Amino acid sequence: MMRRMVVIAAALATLLTAGAAQAADHEVKMLNKGAKGAMVFEPDLIPVAVGDTVTFLPTDKSHDAESVPGMAPAGTTPFKGKMSEKVTVEIGAEGVYGVKCTPHYGMGMVALIVAGKPVNLEEASAVKHPGKAKKAFDALLAQAAAPAQ
Numbered sequence: 066m067m068r069r070m071v072v073i074a075a076a077l078a079t080l081l082t083a084g085a086a087q088a089a090d091h092e093v094k095m096l097n098k099g100a101k102g103a104m105v106f107e108p109d110l111i112p113v114a115v116g117d118t119v120t121f122l123p124t125d126k127s128h129d130a131e132s133v134p135g136m137a138p139a140g141t142t143p144f145k146g147k148m149s150e151k152v153t154v155e156i157g158a159e160g161v162y163g164v165k166c167t168p169h170y171g172m173g174m175v176a177l178i179v180a181g182k183p184v185n186l187e188e189a190s191a192v193k194h195p196g197k198a199k200k201a202f203d204a205l206l207a208q209a210a211a212p213a214q
Contacts, residue, residue: 095128106176136163173197
């Protein structure tokens with residue numbers, strides 16, 4: 066009887082930790098200069114699964130990562146990292162999440178997290194952006210809308 070309870074407890078523990086073991090962390094560098102030019106997140110399009118985390122790394126100083134109002138699935142919590150500090154965000158719902166570097170937003174320093182299907186793409190596409198951020202988000206949102214190949 067005791068052995069049977071131990072086997073059952075082990076099976077339950079395996080089931081409970083299986084989801085956590087599958088979650089991934091995606092690292093994004095905050096850079097003064099990257100493959101796409103000056104003031105960029107690299108990568109700037111981050112495909113993830115619900116339950117994954119995204120960690121923004123202050124590879125170069127004077128950057129932060131902050132959610133863009135109106136560019137996240139309904140019911141999710143906005144985030145704002147501190148300047149020149151690492152910030153990790155847990156992705157809690159399917160959809161797209163817009164991210165900006167506050168001081169370099171108008172220069173186009175933006176990123177897009179895509180968790181599963183882009184269910185809030187229409188709402189996210191309606192958000193207005195300053196300067197080069199508009200062009201950058203237009204390109205990222207078009208990629209998110211394209212069917213997976």
